[in-house]
Amino acid sequence: QLSGKWFLVGMASRCSYLAEHSHQLEATTVTVTVLDGQSLAISTFRKLDRMCWEIRQHYLPAQAPGRFLLKGEGHCSKVDMVVGEADPSSFIILYYQKGRSISVKLYGRTSLVSDAVMDKFEQRVRAVGLSEDVTYYFPTYGFCDSADEFHVLDGEL
Numbered sequence: 001q002l003s004g005k006w007f008l009v010g011m012a013s014r015c016s017y018l019a020e021h022s023h024q025l026e027a028t029t030v031t032v033t034v035l036d037g038q039s040l041a042i043s044t045f046r047k048l049d050r051m052c053w054e055i056r057q058h059y060l061p062a063q064a065p066g067r068f069l070l071k072g073e074g075h076c077s078k079v080d081m082v083v084g085e086a087d088p089s090s091f092i093i094l095y096y097q098k099g100r101s102i103s104v105k106l107y108g109r110t111s112l113v114s115d116a117v118m119d120k121f122e123q124r125v126r127a128v129g130l131s132e133d134v135t136y137y138f139p140t141y142g143f144c145d146s147a148d149e150f151h152v153l154d155g156e157l
Contacts, residue, residue: 006107013103052144
């Protein structure tokens with residue numbers, strides 16, 4: 001259900017990097033592939049210094065359905081991902097937790113989602129204690145479809 005192409009529409013996070021660079025947000029897409037019926041291979045395509053990059057990540061299934069784990073280097077770098085709400089034909093809301101920090105991302109099958117979906121996202125953001133001042137919306141144009149072999153990163157963004 002999650003497989004295929006998704007557009008990053010919005011993100012809520014207290015990440016200081018995001019706050020400092022919010023004026024430079026780039027259109028971002030992800031391609032999700034379900035491996036062995038359980039784990040997820042996620043390729044994120046975005047521009048960095050006007051070049052298209054692909055960031056590859058591998059999420060392992062966690063104890064419950066809709067929960068996944070990204071293992072990074074060292075104990076503190078693991079990221080828990082939970083599917084909050086999804087309509088596989090139009091949108092998905094994902095929660096990411098790393099240590100004590102949580103972020104919420106909204107992806108759409110297209111770069112624009114309905115007002116009703118946007119409302120759901122904003123409700124979910126408020127429900128985890130985040131607010132509009134740490135919610136960012138991504139450009140709806142200028143997407144990368146691929147990256148050349150020299151612009152592929154394996155691991156965590």
